[in-house]
Amino acid sequence: MSPSVDTQPTNTVIVKRSPTAPVETDEIERLVRANGDSVVAEVTQVGPDDSGTYLGRGKLDELAAAVEDREAGRVVVDGELTPDQHHTVERAMPDETVVVDRYRLVLEIFESQAGTRRSQLQVELARLRYDLPRVIAAADEGILNQQTEKGSRIYDVQTRIDRLEGKLDELPDPADQFRKRRREEGFDLVTLAGYTNAGKSTLLHRLADEMSLEETATDREPGSEKDATAAVEDRLFETLETTTRRATLEGRPALVTDTVGFVDDLPHDLVESFSSTLSEAAAADVVVLVVDASDTLETFRERLSVSLEVLEAQDVDEERIVTVLNKAESLTDDERRRRYSTATDLVPEAAADPILASLLEGTNVDALRSAVRERFPEERATLRLPNTDDAMSLVSRAYDRTTVESIDYAGETVEIECRGRPSVLEKLRARAEAID
Numbered sequence: 001m002s003p004s005v006d007t008q009p010t011n012t013v014i015v016k017r018s019p020t021a022p023v024e025t026d027e028i029e030r031l032v033r034a035n036g037d038s039v040v041a042e043v044t045q046v047g048p049d050d051s052g053t054y055l056g057r058g059k060l061d062e063l064a065a066a067v068e069d070r071e072a073g074r075v076v077v078d079g080e081l082t083p084d085q086h087h088t089v090e091r092a093m094p095d096e097t098v099v100v101d102r103y104r105l106v107l108e109i110f111e112s113q114a115g116t117r118r119s120q121l122q123v124e125l126a127r128l129r130y131d132l133p134r135v136i137a138a139a140d141e142g143i144l145n146q147q148t149e150k151g152s153r154i155y156d157v158q159t160r161i162d163r164l165e166g167k168l169d170e171l172p173d174p175a176d177q178f179r180k181r182r183r184e185e186g187f188d189l190v191t192l193a194g195y196t197n198a199g200k201s202t203l204l205h206r207l208a209d210e211m212s213l214e215e216t217a218t219d220r221e222p223g224s225e226k227d228a229t230a231a232v233e234d235r236l237f238e239t240l241e242t243t244t245r246r247a248t249l250e251g252r253p254a255l256v257t258d259t260v261g262f263v264d265d266l267p268h269d270l271v272e273s274f275s276s277t278l279s280e281a282a283a284a285d286v287v288v289l290v291v292d293a294s295d296t297l298e299t300f301r302e303r304l305s306v307s308l309e310v311l312e313a314q315d316v317d318e319e320r321i322v323t324v325l326n327k328a329e330s331l332t333d334d335e336r337r338r339r340y341s342t343a344t345d346l347v348p349e350a351a352a353d354p355i356l357a358s359l360l361e362g363t364n365v366d367a368l369r370s371a372v373r374e375r376f377p378e379e380r381a382t383l384r385l386p387n388t389d390d391a392m393s394l395v396s397r398a399y400d401r402t403t404v405e406s407i408d409y410a411g412e413t414v415e416i417e418c419r420g421r422p423s424v425l426e427k428l429r430a431r432a433e434a435i436d
Contacts, residue, residue: 011040013066016078017055021046027264028078028102030197035109040070053092054085060092068094077101083137103130106263118171125164132157179283186401186424188254188376190247191284193311195303196261198292199326201243202359204258207369208245242280250373251403252420257284262307282314286375287321288368293339293356294327300339304346318348322355322371329358381425383416383432390435398428 012032016025023044032039043055043063050056054077055063067075075093081101090099100108107127114120135153179189190207192200244257259280281287289311291304304323311321325339336356343354352371357364383398385391391414398404402420418425 010037010074011070011072012037012074012076013041013043013063013070013072014039014076014078015043015055015063017045017047017049019046019048025078028076031102031105031109031263032076035105035112037074040072041066049079051082052084053088054079054081055089060089063089064092064094067097073098075099076105083134118168121164121168121171125161125168128157128161128164132161176283182255183421183423184427186253186421187246188249188252188286188421189284190249190254190256190286190288190372191280192256192258192288192290193281194261194290194307195292196263198261198290199324199359200258200261200290203288203290203324203326203368204243204245204256206359206362206365207247207249207256209247210245249369249376252373252376253401254372254376262303262310264303279314281311281316284316285320285377286372287311287316288372289321289323290326290359291323291343292327293325293336294330297335297338297342301342301346304343308346308348318350320375321348321351322368322375323347323351324359324368325354325356326359328356328363329361377422378419379422379425380417380419381429383418383428385414385416385432385435387412387414388435394428394431394435397431402428 014025014028014032016023016028018024023046025042025044029039029042043059043066045055045059047056053060063075066072073096075089075097077089077099079101080103081089081099086099086101090097093099107123107130110119110126111123114123132154135157182189192203194200242257242259244255247254247256257280289304289307291300291307293300295303308321323343325343328336328339331339340354340356347354352375355364355368355371357368359365381402383394385394387409395407395414395416398416398418401424402418404416404418406417408415418428
């Protein structure tokens with residue numbers, strides 16, 4: 001049965017199975033709400049996966065009763081269902097109940113947020129990669145070879161996947177041109193990375209020149225019109241596009257980009273389809289990794305490790321990473337020491353020392369600014385120019401795109417001492433030589 005396309009919130013029962021207690025449901029609840037639906041009940045189970053029914057027959061009956069009692073229209077399973085499991089669970093539910101697993105739920109959210117041609121193609125590619133093994137499983141084994149021939153459903157899906165991959169490879173990425181142009185203008189590029197709800201959007205508001213925590217710090221009902229900028233509350237998948245704002249970090253102009261947050265157990269195919277959202281990290285001068293220090297120590301350690309692995313896979317140099325341990329205000333002194341010690345062990349030696357902070361309260365934000373600023377690429381230059389009108393335009397450009405430490409008007413010459421991005425200084429030197 002296809003997922004509902006009704007724009008009204010749908011009463012949803014969430015299902016979570018875990019091999020050990022406790023069974024955590026916070027993130028799947030946030031995913032359901034991010035999809036515009038309401039959680040009205042949850043059914044959990046501790047124990048191994050049942051290969052046929054996912055939950056076991058007794059729990060299936062309990063789930064069906066919860067769906068009927070709460071008049072739920074959807075069941076969301078916090079896991080990946082096999083085609084057989086999906087069929088079994090859905091058949092056990094009241095009529096017209098839609099059953100989706102975690103993967104399909106995330107696909108729905110991505111599809112609703114895809115605003116550009118690139119992200120729309122990425123969503124379709126991820127959906128087809130999800131559908132293909134299910135189409136194969138549904139085919140009669142006796143005629144499987146015929147099913148892969150031209151004109152069959154399997155053939156059509158695989159062909160469409162190949163075409164989409166080709167289109168995405170050929171599609172120009174406007175972000176590449178944007179980054180190149182901004183670097184030439186003297187901007188350093190900073191990317192915020194980390195799990196959803198770690199505090200990335202709050203940090204963007206702290207760093208940006210023309211944003212405040214108050215301007216978007218309002219709760220919004222599911223399905224309401226989205227604000228034009230990033231939301232402080234870090235809603236899951238607020239957009240599949242990145243949000244970029246201008247910031248000035250200790251006198252240095254920068255562009256800070258907030259990326260799509262990581263989510264636990266996001267399937268590999270889905271991550272691969274949206275790898276371009278992670279490419280912002282690879283292209284940045286500095287990556288600020290925001291980690292929720294209020295998570296349990298086990299979750300904190302796991303998410304920090306996974307985040308660092310993701311950045312390594314994107315070829316982010318260790319020395320470009322600044323790690324922020326956010327939400328320190330909710331921890332005891334002992335918990336802060338434990339989080340800091342754990343982070344120190346995990347964060348690469350070449351990276352900046354971890355920073356304990358409260359981005360909501362503003363604690364240690366200045367230390368974070370300094371740590372980011374220290375990692376910007378920088379050179380010093382001395383420019384000697386004739387004291388002419390042409391030289392004055394270059395002086396103005398130097399002030400706009402570098403940090404001018406001194407300027408000396410000595411008779412017929414002007415001498416400028418400045419520091420800034422190597423590429424910017426190279427262009428200034430070339431212009432100075434042309435004036436000479």
